[in-house]
Amino acid sequence: MSADATHLLQKNLELVKTTDPEVTRRVWLNNKSHFACNLSDEVWLAKAALRTGLDLGPGVEHKIWVLVPRGRGNDPSAILSAVHTYERAGLMTVATKVSDHTNSAQEDSTGTGNSRVALKNIVIVYVLLVFTPVEHRKRGYARTMLKMLKEQLEQQTDPAVELSFLFSSVGRDFYEPAGWPAVRSRELVLNVQDHVFPELSMDTATNSWQLEDITEANLQVVMDRDIELLRAEMQDRTLKAHGNCQLAAIVPEARIFRGQLAVTHFTHQRVLNIEKPIIRTGVRLNAANGGDAFIIWAYHISYKILLVLRTRYETVGQLQCLLKEAVQEAREWGLARVAVWDLKDEDAHEAAGVSNRDRTVAWSCIGQLGRDTDTGARRGPVDLMLNEGYIWGL
C-alpha cells in the first residue's frame, strides 16, 4: 500500500481507545475466530474478562483500541481492525561520564573510572491481539492502525513510553514495515519421552543437589532477588561494552506470574476439565548449591508443552539440574516437550546435549519509539533483554 493511500485512510479513520461494553464485546467475539476458535463465546468472554481484569500494577490497564470511520467509535459494526495494549514496567541503562551524572531519573548507578551506568525506570508497551475481520482484510487497515498506534504511543506523556514489543508468527512481512522488526528468537526443545542429559565433566554432583519448590509462599522473594541480579547484570554488561550499548529489560514481577497462573487455572478448569492442582510453578536450588538459580514454568496442555517462563543460573551444572526437574515435571503432567526460549546457545548445548534452534512461531518484534523521554533526542538502537517466555502470552 502506498504512503498516499495510508495517508488517505488515516484522514478518514480514527483509532479509538474503547471502553464501550458492546464494542469491547464485539472485539473479543471477532478475534475468537483466530485466537480461540474452539472455545464457546461464553468461555472466551469469561477468559477475556479475567485477562482484562488482572492486576498488572498501579495504573496499568488492559487497553483495547479500535480502528473505525471517524465518529463511529461506539458502533460495534464499524470496527475495521482492533489491537490491545498494556504497559509493562521496564528498566533501561544510561551510560554517563561522572561529570555529567546529574539526572535524578537515574535511580542508582555503578561503575569504575569516569564511566558510570545508571538505570532508569521506563514504560514498555506490550501490543497484542491484532485482528482485522475477514471481510475487511487486505485493505491496509491493520497497517494503518499500527501506524496510528505508534504515533499515539510516541505522543503519550503520562506515562511516557520508551519501547514497545509484540510476539508474532506473521512476523517480518507484516510487522517489520509497520515498525516492529523481528529479532532472532531461539528455542531449546527437549523431548520428554526419550531425552538423555549428557554427563557433565566438571560438575558431577548435580544429581544430589537439593531443590525447593517455588510456590506462592516464596515467589516474591525469588522475584526480588531476580530483579536485583538483573539490575547488576545490565550495569555490568554495559560497563564491559564501555557504555557502547543501551540495554532495556522488562522487569520480572510476581504479579505477572500470578496472572499467567490465573489464566492457566482458568484454562484447566473451564476448557480442559483438568482437576489436578498446580502445586508449584518452578523450583530453585537451595542456598548451598546456588540459591539464586531457579526455573519457573507454565503448563500448555493443549500443545503438550511445558514452557519455561524464566530461568537464572550461574553454572551449566545448575542449568542442567533445573532442566532435569522441568523434564520430570512435564512427564508428571503427560506433556511431550519442554521448551526454553533464549538460552545462550553454548549453555543449552552443554547442559542439555541438544542445540538451540531458530524459533518458527511467536518471534519477538521490537518497536522502538525513536526518542529519549528525558532529553527528547533521537536514540540509537536499544538491545531489549526480553525475558521472552515470561512476557509472552497472558
Ligand SMILES: CC(C)(COP(=O)(O)OP(=O)(O)OC[C@H]1O[C@@H](n2cnc3c(N)ncnc32)[C@H](O)[C@@H]1OP(=O)(O)O)[C@@H](O)C(=O)NCCC(=O)NCCS
Ligand atoms: C494479520 C492481519 C491483522 C492483517 O490485517 P489486514 O488489515 O488485512 O492487513 P493490511 O491490509 O494492513 O496488510 C498490510 C500488509 O501486510 C500484509 N499482510 C497481511 N496479512 C499478512 C499475513 N498474514 N502475513 C504476511 N503478510 C500479511 C499485506 O499483504 C499488506 O502488505 P502490502 O501493504 O505490501 O500489500 C489479519 O490478516 C488478521 O487479522 N489475521 C488473523 C489474526 C492475526 O494473525 N493477527 C496477528 C497475530 S500476531
